[in-house]
Amino acid sequence: MRPKHANIVSSIPNNNASSFEVYWNxxxxxxxxxxxxxxxxxxxxxxxxxxxxxxxxxxxxxxxxxxxxxxxxxxxNTDTPILVINHQGIIDSRLNHDPIYWSDIDAVAPCDPHHSRVLELYLKWPEYRLAKARPLIRLGGALQRRVGVPALTLSLLFLDCELIAVCDAIATFRPGLLPSQLIHHD
Known part of the structure; x- marks a missing residue:
């Protein structure tokens, strides 16, 4: 049985880091x-x-x-995580089962973490990173770049977590990617 909400769980063998896993809502x-x-x-x-x-x-x-x-x-009926954030990067199984490595991400686009349901990423090499994605994902990425929108949009609409939790998970591994408004201060 999967956890009820997105959790940080230890799931990486031979590594002391944790991963943040998000499931379907x-x-x-x-x-x-x-x-x-x-x-x-x-x-x-x-x-x-x-x-x-x-x-x-x-x-x-x-x-x-x-x-x-x-x-x-x-x-x-799926019990596998859809979005995983770990020491390698961000894995969104809806796009591709390969991680979007931290080194491939230029920045996270600014947004309102309390009201938004999408995370937008600026990629350093979008054509390369999205090459293995499904055709509609590649087409969407190309169209978004053409109009100056970030190369990749991750929707949290049907996932069991809030954007602020995803931003906190990114801050755990790569806080420099987040704009200051998305860094959660306790």
Whole structure:
């Protein structure tokens, strides 16, 4: 059984450092699954339409929503960490299972840690670091760089932690990457 909330746990063999692990927020994912199921139910009348084209489009739409619901349910039943921050860097399994090494991160973009649900990273070599990521991640990174937005955005929306906790974990390993507003002082 996984911890209820993001925790700093000892998980690195042969190393005295700890890692900060973040899991899916199951309650938020359940709500999302119900919303998708509700949208699917609302599209049922379209499947009964008289037009064959409308019925085909409705059926394809409902199949897509069904696949999305299954993907959300699969995430609800996952006990592996999604985001790990450790001595190597940041590992986000949604992007890639390779770490984004601390040496690859130029800085963390400023944001409001109490209200924001995203962490934006400026990467030194974004093309190289994102080369093994899924195609949509690479495309998003390229588009973000083109308009001057940080190369990588990590969403915490469906994860079981707050941005301030992630910033504290980054400060544990590389405080120099954080803007002063994100460094938590006790």
């Amino acid at each position: 199951r309650e938020r994912l359940r709500r999302l699954a119900w919303i998708i199921a509700g949208i699917t139910a609302l599209s049922l009348p379209l499947a009964a339409a008289s037009s064959t084209a409308t019925r085909i489009v409705a059926l394809l739409w409902m199949c897509g929503l069904f696949v999305a619901t299954l993907a959300v349910i699969r995430r609800i």
